[in-house]
Amino acid sequence: MAEEIRRYRKQRRLSVQRLADICTEDYALPIKRSVLANLESGRRPTLSVAELLVLARILEVPPLQLLFPIGQADEIEVLPGRTAKTWYAAQWFIGETPLDIDEAAAWATVNAAAYYRSHERRVHDWRLRKDEVESRQAKAAQAATESEREAHTSAAEAQQQLLSMDEDVLTRERARMRKLGITPPDLPDDLDHLEEKRREAKAAADVIKREMYPDSTESDTKGE
Missing domain, CATH: 1.10.260.40 (lambda repressor-like DNA-binding domains)
Known part of the structure; x- marks a missing residue:
């Protein structure tokens, strides 16, 4: 250093x-x-x-x-008395990979940086697919022939299905993060509907829970 x-x-x-x-x-x-x-x-x-x-x-x-002098030193002392390749040590420091393979299982449950990187990639891929859907829809609207219109419309519908699958994966990944105690990153405005769906689902689940398991005060009141 x-x-x-x-x-x-x-x-x-x-x-x-x-x-x-x-x-x-x-x-x-x-x-x-x-x-x-x-x-x-x-x-x-x-x-x-x-x-x-x-x-x-x-x-x-x-x-x-x-x-970590990347590109300047091949190895460094990453821990007292322990050396490692500089690039591998840097990857460990930024959460790319565990220092030892036997740490992988425990690492996966706490590595918030890895979840954030994955989330960022998924949002990026979702946006690319969304752009493709909109591009196909625009081409369908401007198609010179019926066959061209049908081809672009079909392609847009196929991409739209994949877009919905991308959103499902993103929703599950965010749920996984919450389960591990990791607060998911903010969603861009055009994906905020995923959070709205989650809030609606949680509210509905809370209503059902209250109906199935009313607290003792409510039970006593009803009994009177």
């Missing part, structure tokens, strides 16, 4: 003093020049999270690359 901070600082043509001044003046994080010098030389072996984020911001580099 010390080497990466020094390397990016020099790339940005910043002196150690100037870097310290920016930390203090622009980010309300007082860091003395001597502290940064000790950090770059390795005499100071640790860095706080706030310092890491501020330095990454000033040096215009992803914080990940200060921690």
Whole structure:
């Protein structure tokens, strides 16, 4: 990390003093020049999270690359006394893959980052399919012949069915996230109807539950 901070600082043509001044003046994080010098030389072996984020911001580099010198070092000490390929260590850090294969089962139940990435991909794929449906519908409306219109209409209907399947998968994935205690990401406006359906289903289920299992107060009142 010390080497990466020094390397990016020099790339940005910043002196150690100037870097310290920016930390203090622009980010309300007082860091003395001597502290940064000790950090770059390795005499100071640790860095706080706030310092890491501020330095990454000033040096215009992803914080990940200060921690894991991707493309600069083949291996790093990822844990005390344990080395790993730099890229694999970085993937572990950002939640792409467990550090050890035997962690995979437990990892899958808590890896919110993986669920968010999957959710983002599904929303992206849904939007591409929605665009295809609208494109086919537009072509059908502008078709010069009946056969062309039927072909585009049929293609639009097929894509619409797949679009509905995509929404079902997305709904199940969001339900899975909630079951694991993970709050799903916000949906774009054109997919908000999925949340509306969920709220309606929950409200209906609550009504049925109250009817089937009235609380003791309601039971006593009815008995009177």
